[in-house]
Amino acid sequence: MNSDEAAAPKPVIDDDGMSWWYRWLCKIAGVLGGVSCAISGVWMCVTVNPLNIAAGVWMVLNAFVLFLCEVPFCCQFIEFANAVAARADKFKPWQKAFFYCGMALFPIFLSFSITTLFGNAIAFATGVLYGLASLGKKGDAVSYARLNHEKQGDEEKMTGTTDGSI
16 A cells, blocks of 8 residues: 555545535525525515514524525525535434424514415425435335345244244
8 A cells, every 4th residue: 555545535434324416406505495485584574573673683694594505605605604505414314404493483483474384485495305315215126025024034934833823
């Protein structure tokens, strides 16, 4: 083993089980969720009702957090953006799912309206996508059939029958 092989960095393997295209789908959904939260949040702030203003400010804050966690290069002038994004990337998918879904539901509880529903729908969908990622990959049919066959054989051994009669 020469010094070039020892100095070469090893590729980082994520153990969350997400494929590259699904990871990008979650990031794109996060960006679109941030855009919809920001636009709807600013629109909600143009009112006299204090609960609408509070929901609008929370939605703008949601947009900022989504941008900060999913696409930190959009926040390159904020000093702590890369540190927050690196920390957010270490979270497991189910943790991101709870965080994003809870963050999207709070303005709806503050002020239930069409604007808050549509504004937070994509941010909530981002949480749902991360939640689905936490369930893991779907098994293939061959493994499932083999497992089902082994289970049937174990049941036959327990009952003492092999021909199906009782």
